[in-house]
Amino acid sequence: MRKRFRRGFSLAQASFTVLKHNPKLTILPVISFTIFLLVVGSILASLMPQFGLLHKLTGGIWEKIDPNTTGVYWVNGGAIVVIYGLTVVGIFINVALFQCVRCCLAGKHVSIRAGLAVATARLPQILGWAALTLTVGFAICCIEGLFRKRFAILAVLFGNFFKISWAAITYFVVPVMVVERVGPITAVRRSSTIMREKWGESLAGEAKFGAVGFLFFVLGAAIFFIGLAIKLSFDAAGMRDFGAILMVLGVVSVLANGVLLKTLETIFMTGVFIYTTTGTVPPLLDAHLAKRTFRASNGSLRRRPPAAA
Numbered sequence: 001m002r003k004r005f006r007r008g009f010s011l012a013q014a015s016f017t018v019l020k021h022n023p024k025l026t027i028l029p030v031i032s033f034t035i036f037l038l039v040v041g042s043i044l045a046s047l048m049p050q051f052g053l054l055h056k057l058t059g060g061i062w063e064k065i066d067p068n069t070t071g072v073y074w075v076n077g078g079a080i081v082v083i084y085g086l087t088v089v090g091i092f093i094n095v096a097l098f099q100c101v102r103c104c105l106a107g108k109h110v111s112i113r114a115g116l117a118v119a120t121a122r123l124p125q126i127l128g129w130a131a132l133t134l135t136v137g138f139a140i141c142c143i144e145g146l147f148r149k150r151f152a153i154l155a156v157l158f159g160n161f162f163k164i165s166w167a168a169i170t171y172f173v174v175p176v177m178v179v180e181r182v183g184p185i186t187a188v189r190r191s192s193t194i195m196r197e198k199w200g201e202s203l204a205g206e207a208k209f210g211a212v213g214f215l216f217f218v219l220g221a222a223i224f225f226i227g228l229a230i231k232l233s234f235d236a237a238g239m240r241d242f243g244a245i246l247m248v249l250g251v252v253s254v255l256a257n258g259v260l261l262k263t264l265e266t267i268f269m270t271g272v273f274i275y276t277t278t279g280t281v282p283p284l285l286d287a288h289l290a291k292r293t294f295r296a297s298n299g300s301l302r303r304r305p306p307a308a309a
Contacts, residue, residue: 014271015264015267015268015271016264018104018105018267019260019263019264019267022104022110024100024110024112025097025100025101025104025110025263025266025267026259026260026263027112028093028096028097028100028112028115029093029097029258029259029262029263030259031093032089032090032093032094032262033255033258033259035086035089036086036089036090037255039082039085039086043082083134084130084131084134087130087133087134088126088127088130091126091129091130091174092119092123092126093119094174094266095115095118095119095122095126095174095177095178096112096115096116096118096119097115097262097263097266098115098174098175098178098266098269098270099114099115099118099119099178100112100114100115101266101267101270102178102179102270102274103115104267105267105270105271105274105282106282118178122177122178122181125177125181125182125183125184125187126177128183128184129173129177129184129187132184132185132188133170136166137163137166140159140162140163140166141159143158143159143162144156144158144159168195169188169191169192169195170188170191170192171191171194171195171269172190172191172194172195172269172273173187173188173191175269175270175273176190176191176194179273179277194273194276194277197276213257213258213261216253216254216257217254217257219253220250220251220252220253220254220257221250221254222250223246223247223249223250223253224246224247224249224250224251224254225250226246226250227242227243227244227245227246227247227248227249227250228243228247229243230242230243230246231243231244231247270282
């Protein structure tokens, strides 16, 4: 087990080097985060009178929504549509990013357009996977809610257990859908098989990224709240402006952390997936490091040749 974690940490470290030499890979996560912020930000802004024009345009809609009438069904239906749409966009970008990282690790030219083209070709699988993952997530939340009143602690524990388990067995769903061109259910089964083989490496790499991401998140949050405290504590215009600048820097820091973390996680996952399914060390990775990282264990997976992109 110790060797598995050591190999995972080694690959995670190699992922930083890959990103350092290929910063273009961060473009797709930036697009994903931007779309999310625009959609969610627009909805929140429409509720605030401070955003005059947008609030006036949508104010009539919100006023007609009454929880005691059929308006609540419109709210729930709209929320489902928005959540599903954002999920589809997120998966679409993840598929494109995986394809770009796959080309990068193979020593090929990284083309954002080519990555988006592959994602477009896998759109039926993406739509199906978005529906499946949202359905499972909703079912887990419902089960957790049913038992929360009587068994609050157990409900939270079992709910988190199922969420973590689902995230683990579906870790390689996106690579499987891209490379093997299968549907979401088959991709889940295949992903579960790969995860059972390489759970140690995957957990170690994710733990390292999680630790680094948490530290930078705390730093960004601290900058934001320091700026907020300055803005609320001083009357001088200069200090209030300085506080506002710190708040903006804090938000930008948190968003940049999310972009970098997502890119690094995809590089790491792609490296594990490529070697596990093909037995070929990605050329861009140092050969000695990669062989040491992916040393074959007993009972290796039946490897399948990847389909042409």
